[in-house]
Amino acid sequence: MTATKNELQALLEERYGAAQQKPDNIIWTPQVEALLRHKSVRTFLPDPLPEGAIETMVAAAQSASNSSALNQWSLVAVTDAALKQRIADRVARSVPVDRIPWIEEAPALLLWVADLSRGADITKEAGKEPIVFDYLDSFLMSSIDAALAAQNAAVAAESAGLGIVYLGVMRNIAKEIAEMINLPPLSYVTFGMAVGRPDASRTSSIRPRPAQPMILHHNQYDQGRYRDYLKDYEEAWQAFRVRQNMRAKTWQGSVVESATSIDYMGGRENLRDTVMARGFKLK
Ligand SMILES: Cc1cc2nc3c(=O)[nH]c(=O)nc-3n(C[C@H](O)[C@H](O)[C@H](O)COP(=O)(O)O)c2cc1C
Numbered sequence: 521m522t523a524t525k526n527e528l529q530a531l532l533e534e535r536y537g538a539a540q541q542k543p544d545n546i547i548w549t550p551q552v553e554a555l556l557r558h559k560s561v562r563t564f565l566p567d568p569l570p571e572g573a574i575e576t577m578v579a580a581a582q583s584a585s586n587s588s589a590l591n592q593w594s595l596v597a598v599t600d601a602a603l604k605q606r607i608a609d610r611v612a613r614s615v616p617v618d619r620i621p622w623i624e625e626a627p628a629l630l631l632w633v634a635d636l637s638r639g640a641d642i643t644k645e646a647g648k649e650p651i652v653f654d655y656l657d658s659f660l661m662s663s664i665d666a667a668l669a670a671q672n673a674a675v676a677a678e679s680a681g682l683g684i685v686y687l688g689v690m691r692n693i694a695k696e697i698a699e700m701i702n703l704p705p706l707s708y709v710t711f712g713m714a715v716g717r718p719d720a721s722r723t724s725s726i727r728p729r730p731a732q733p734m735i736l737h738h739n740q741y742d743q744g745r746y747r748d749y750l751k752d753y754e755e756a757w758q759a760f761r762v763r764q765n766m767r768a769k770t771w772q773g774s775v776v777e778s779a780t781s782i783d784y785m786g787g788r789e790n791l792r793d794t795v796m797a798r799g800f801k802l803k
Contacts, residue, residue: 537756
């Protein structure tokens with residue numbers, strides 16, 4: 521491990537912010553340090569991905585646990601600039617901005633697909649009906665596995681000096697994106713991920729997380745305890761926003777906005793219809 525004790529303490533300060541309590545018993549390993557250094561990257565250099573980057577990310581992704589070893593996810597790596605631009609333009613129309621620069625700037629847009637299509641084919645070729653795929657659990661299973669795979673890929677990319685940002689905004693255009701990349705039935709883009717070389721001159725700092733007692737319970741869920749930790753989290757949150765020159769907004773304000781604005785959904789309010797039209801029955 522190369523980081524000094526002081527550097528690791530400084531990292532913990534960034535992860536939780538100065539005001540909040542933080543654990544003093546972290547078992548530091550190089551991997552833990554790398555995880556705690558994560559930040560989404562929305563500013564990329566124009567460099568192409570290094571040779572082998574996608575294959576490395578996919579090998580890491582495939583090494584994640586996956587439900588019953590069924591491999592119910594796929595990845596569509598969009599590197600064709602014209603297709604990526606068409607996707608960027610379409611998704612930008614679903615949100616109240618003209619452009620989503622990080623999709624345009626990143627050399628690759630990875631589309632993580634929850635994918636029951638292979639399993640359906642294999643089952644039908646065996647002369648049987650994949651009736652289990654009619655259930656919500658199959659939809660969830662493939663979506664969970666896509667997410668776990670993606671996160672392993674993200675960690676691998678970061679360890680190679682690349683940066684990523686997840687793009688849930690792809691679900692705003694779930695129907696259109698499926699058509700644009702020729703997805704078969706019983707599959708959908710769970711989320712996208714822009715990946716590329718971060719432009720260090722424009723990247724953000726680490727976004728603080730709540731103190732652990734807000735989300736960690738031992739043995740029994742302690743409902744309402746989070747309230748004791750809100751004030752300090754808001755302080756850490758504000759300090760981050762000031763550092764990033766972002767407009768003043770509380771974390772609780774963000775929670776309320778996201779929980780109450782259908783506009784904020786940007787089309788995801790239609791997701792159930794789209795995935796059902798794609799063959800998921802969600803029973
Ligand atoms: C499933 C998922 C979807 C996300 N979708 C978007 C998105 O559409 N656009 C975006 O800018 N960031 C997106 N993010 C990134 C989050 O905003 C980011 O992870 C969060 O603010 C915490 O910041 P950090 O990743 O820098 O720690 C997404 C993250 C996740 C996990």
